[in-house]
Amino acid sequence: MYKITKMIILLVAGMCLLTGFVTTTTALTNILVESDHAYANNFDYIWPEISRPEATQMRLHFTKLELDFDDKLILLNKDGNKLVTFKDYNNEDFWTEWYTGNTIKVKLETNRYETAYGFKIDQVEIRTNPESISMDIKETPSSSSAPFAYITNGGSNNVSVIDTVNNTVIAVVDVGSDPFGVAVAPDGTKVYVANMGSNNISVIDTATNSVTDTIDAGINPRGIAVSPDGTKIYVVNSASNNVSVIDTVTNNVTASVTAGGIPYGVAVNPDGKKVYVTNGDIGNENNTVSVIDTISNNVIATVTAGGIPYGVAVTPDGTKVYVANWGSDNVSIIDTTSNNITARVNITKPVGITVSPDGKKVYVTNVSNNLSVIDTANNTVTATVNVGSDPSGVAVTPDGKKVYVVNSGSNNVSVIDTASNIVIATVPAGNTPRAFGQFISGSVSTSAAPAGPECKEIKDYLPVYTNGVNLNIINQIAGGHPTLKDGVCFGPPARLFW
Structure with missing residues (x-):
């Protein structure tokens, strides 16, 4: 048995810095x-x-x-x-x-x-748990929180929340039956989960990691996406052959748009004007992508993609749409101005797909238990990374440095360093994880809370040693601002790095 003592630094979204040793x-x-x-x-x-x-x-x-x-x-x-x-x-x-x-x-x-x-x-x-912890308080400029990954577990009817700083599961949230698709609001405050078995959407508050509302959807909802301004949710209902449009303020369905046969994936153009829906009718070799105008909620174009298209993603500049065609073993690239296919990339049985924040890489999961990396400059596969069994959902962190691949067959998540294309961590998930959609939150910036007499002394914190150290702030004042001592406040969340 041996002991390790490491310095820890707590960065908070206000004007405080704690340093100490654990x-x-x-x-x-x-x-x-x-x-x-x-x-x-x-x-x-x-x-x-x-x-x-x-x-x-x-x-x-x-x-x-x-x-x-x-x-x-x-x-x-x-x-x-x-x-x-x-x-x-x-x-x-x-x-x-x-x-x-x-x-x-x-x-x-x-x-x-x-x-x-x-x-x-x-x-x-x-x-084992930390044996001792001592902290000193200093002032420092504010910082923003790191993103979290929200993994839907279809076999255990819950969502695993992964802290991407230390790649550990920090919470498990019970949702509806057979959760499939997932989407994080642009401001990171809400996560929307499409429950394929219970035909509804669970709304998760990311501050508390609890379900705050449940919204009825169509039959067998799969893909789900949020508009760039966070005001609308688009839910693909595979057995209803339509798309539910939900207002995020009222959590009510405001429109239903007819799509093609067995719609599966969905993505919204970065300008919020168009929605792209893959129609994965099994047995059809020339399936389509429906293009929906978000003002009128009408289908304005239908693009022949390939056999059984599943995942769909739009480049950050909004000029290209990448479609994973499981049935025809390729990825179609659609020009968003002409709605024409401009190229195809051969990949065996592709499923999930996402684009890097800089638009230079496309990451595709496939049935060969690996991740294909496509260079968008020439639309060629430049790398193949072995991951877990039956990979499904895939997402990139906002800084573009890590890719998370959800492995349905091995019940875990592979974390890939994008610079080296090497798996650097494997995180356990629940049963049959899928996380189909944009399941990683962006950086959430919070301004410092004003100091004042309403700030109270913090009485409890729980250091939990996993791959890093989390400091869970228990005492909170009105407005959700944890406090360190009288007159000093900071906005959530806080995290320890070492």
């Missing part, structure tokens, strides 16, 4: 959990759980892991939810990612064909 304890233990070498066919077994009651995080060390085609080694948490799935894997002497919790279960599933070595785990390492 001591964490890490323990390394020798264990032995292994399969037969080689393992048997048609095998399905969960080993006795690896549990450390004092742990807040755990990771495992494999001396070797070798699996044959389509065989799986699954790590589960205490509740039986998947942390990660290894499939067709062969590696030696490696550590897993850090997983939140104090229990890991190991499950091996094999088919009836060939066998392989299996696995051998020889060490477990844990992290």
Whole structure:
């Protein structure tokens, strides 16, 4: 067992800076959990759980892991939810990612064909809560918060909220049945979730991570997008073959626009004047994209895209629309002035799609369990990044430095560094995560709250050691401004970096 002491810095959206030190304890233990070498066919077994009651995080060390085609080694948490799935894997002497919790279960599933070595785990390492924390208060210029990723989990009927600073799940929000699409309001204050099973939209308040309203939609809502000014929501109803237009002030449906057969994805032009809807009628080799005028709420053009188009994204300058055609194994590029296809990029079974903030790259998830990177200057694939199983939704952070890929089959999220095109973290999600849409919030700037006698002393804070340290401010005055001491206020949220 050993201790680590690190300096921490708390940046808040006001005029305060706290600095201090936190001591964490890490323990390394020798264990032995292994399969037969080689393992048997048609095998399905969960080993006795690896549990450390004092742990807040755990990771495992494999001396070797070798699996044959389509065989799986699954790590589960205490509740039986998947942390990660290894499939067709062969590696030696490696550590897993850090997983939140104090229990890991190991499950091996094999088919009836060939066998392989299996696995051998020889060490477990844990992290515990901070033992001490001391803080000093200084003044500093204000800062803005980092973005959050909101991951819809269709199999567990909730949304995982990921802090993109330290890539940890900070909250889980219960929503409707079989949540699919998700969209974050431009100001970051609301998240809209399309619940395909309950035919409605959950409205999440990002300050409290709680559902504040539920809006009826059509049948099987999938894709969802918010207008650039935040006043309208566009919801694609796959079984109703239409698009619901919702006023965000009243949360009422103000219009219903007929689309094509089995509409799936939706995106709004940055100027807010047009909405693009993919119509993924299965069995049709020449599916379409409906172009909707947002003033009249009428379809003003129908563009033949490709077979079974799913994801759709518009470039930041509004001149191009990229459409992921699952059925025809390509991405169509639409000129928004002429509504004509100007190019196609071959990608096997593309699903989700998004454009970088600078418009130079397009990121596409596909059935080959990887992410294709397209250079928009010449519309060629310049990189392919291996991710988890059955990737679906994809989004880029506002600074363009990280891409988040939601893996429905492995119940996690791959985090990719855009400079190197390397996966730098894997974050566990709920069951069958999809997050189809723009699921990452932008930077939210808040001005400093005026100091005054209404500011009260903060009495409680809860440091939680995960991959970083979060300081959860408990006391809040009217208006939602946490306080540090008499006469000093700052706007939420606050975060610790180290």
